Amino acid sequence: MQRARCYLLGETAVVLELEPPVTLITQKRIWRLAQRAAEMPGVVDAIPGMNNITVTLRDPQAQALDAIERLQRWWEESEALEPESRFMEIPVVYGGEHGPDLAKVAELSGLTPKQVVELHASVDYVVWFLGFQPGFPYLGGLPERLAMPRRAEPRLQVPAGSVGIGGAQTGIYPLATPGGWQLIGRTPLALFEPNRDDPVLLHPGDSVRFVPQKEGIC
Secondary structure, eight states: OOOEEEEEETTTEEEEEEOSOOOHHHHHHHHHHHHHHTTSTTEEEEEEOSSEEEEEESSHHHHHHHHHHHHHHHHHHOOOOOOOOOEEEEEEEESGGGOTTHHHHHHHHTSOHHHHHHHHTSSOEEEEEEOSSTTOEEEEOOOGGGOBOOOSSOEEEEOTTEEEEEBTEEEEOSSOEEEOSEEEEEOOSOSBOTTSSSOBSOOTTOEEEEEEOSTTOO
16 A cells, blocks of 8 residues: 655645555545545545645644544545546647647657647546646546656646646646646637536546547647
8 A cells, every 4th residue: 555644734734645656546545535534524625636635624723633643544444436427528629729739749759740649539538636727637547658748938828728748647728827738739618617507527537538620630
């Protein structure tokens, strides 16, 4: 079992963080731990991340030590959570103005742009967690050959819907924002709509497959 360490974060939260590696099985146990922690008295929120969980407390001075002890014990007891998941197809226009880093990704991977698109769209991804922005899905399952370093200089403005690669993960920017991932395409789908009954399009555990649209494929 992966070892975990707990520590205080700021003035209101505690974190349980796992040592590498990051795996889907581990992430499923993180989901279960977040579900359990959210039911603790005095917990404001339990937020799953990648190989970690952050728990914010209503009264941290009185609750922090107990929360740390519980998280460490519960991690050892936790089982994988198999959430109700959906399969969603995400239409993407690759390359051109929609994916300005596609050529760079092709160069670094030793593939043609067309092969990058085909490989990126050839697998089913799993939403491991949401973070960075409301509704931003961090997707596990990226083919190893497409793992890419982030840009040396982040863009000041990344358009909403941009599909990018950062390290060993791929994801979708729900909102226009600065960002440093390699952008290879864009989807017209809205991943975050605050006025919807469910503001976020994707949830942890959902499966995603990208579907290339004709425009922009090199």
